[in-house]
Amino acid sequence: xxxxxxxxxxxxxxxxxxxxxxxxxxxxxxxxxxxxxxxxxxxxxxxxxxxxxxxxxxxxxxxxxxxxxxxxxxxxxxxxxxxxxxxxxxxxxxxxxxxxxxxxxxxxxxxxxxxxxxxxxxxxxxxxxxxxxxxxxxxxxxxxxxxxxxxxxxxxxxxxxxxxxxxxxxxxxxxxxxxxxxxxxxxxxxxxxxxxxxxxxxxxxxxxxxxxxxxxxxx
Numbered sequence: 001x002x003x004x005x006x007x008x009x010x011x012x013x014x015x016x017x018x019x020x021x022x023x024x025x026x027x028x029x030x031x032x033x034x035x036x037x038x039x040x041x042x043x044x045x046x047x048x049x050x051x052x053x054x055x056x057x058x059x060x061x062x063x064x065x066x067x068x069x070x071x072x073x074x075x076x077x078x079x080x081x082x083x084x085x086x087x088x089x090x091x092x093x094x095x096x097x098x099x100x101x102x103x104x105x106x107x108x109x110x111x112x113x114x115x116x117x118x119x120x121x122x123x124x125x126x127x128x129x130x131x132x133x134x135x136x137x138x139x140x141x142x143x144x145x146x147x148x149x150x151x152x153x154x155x156x157x158x159x160x161x162x163x164x165x166x167x168x169x170x171x172x173x174x175x176x177x178x179x180x181x182x183x184x185x186x187x188x189x190x191x192x193x194x195x196x197x198x199x200x201x202x203x204x205x206x207x208x209x210x211x212x213x214x215x216x217x218x219x
Contacts, residue, residue: 001078001097004029005200007110007142007188011037011071020050030075035110035142037069047073059084061091061108070141072108079104089121090139092128097136102211105132109141115163118145122170129174129205136208139176142200143167147178153186154195176203 004023008016011034024032032050042060051058055076063069070091074081083094091108107128111118129137145167146152149159171178179202181187187200 001030001099002027003138003140003202004032005035005108005140005142005202006032007035007200009036009038011039011069017046017050021052024050024073025052030078031106032071032073033106033108033140034071034073035069035108036063036067037071038063038066039069039071042071047071057081059091059093061086064088068110068112070108070110072106074106087124087128089117090125090128090141094132094135102136103134104136104208105138107137107139107141109139109143111142111144113144115160118163119166122166126170126174129176133205134207136211137205138208139203140201144199146198147171151186151198152196154190171203174203174205176205177209178203 004027006020006023008020010016011020020032020034023029040062044058047056047058051073056073057076058071058073059081061070072091072093078098079095080098081093081095085092089109089111093106093108095104096102097104105128107125109121109125111121125139146159146164147168148164152159181198186196186198188197190196
């Protein structure tokens, strides 16, 4: 099963919709997690335009003001939804992989810029992971946090050591593994190339890594 994660920074325009549509078609993904839609409403017609041909299902979390907004879309012939729920900063989808019946929880994440709010999000994700410890759990999206200084190139000031430690502690306490990127080291690039940062990740628990969906992530 192939997943696409994309911080679109606003999905209202035609160009952005076409960009997502082309990625889904060209990469032939089975699921797509979009962050920062900046939309308060999404309908099935719009999702179908993004997904294209084939059976699909979807879940949406509205933006808060002019920021945030999460949209998850998946191949309904490969994943069957059993439940969806929202917490600030994440959209949680429970279901079953139809290929082998494995129970699976996919969490689409958009972490806030505020450090304290990010720490609350880490605590909430830890609770979800613990609740579903016997289920394949994958957390994918924009974590807006660094694990180490080398994940940022160019702009070194503003790196918060305590924030990095909190993020690293969250990953260890939750017993998560990061699926490493291939081809690229960074996931966000300033247009002039003066700053590059790794903010987007796929974190998985042991069940996911050994039974559910394993592999590498591509930026």
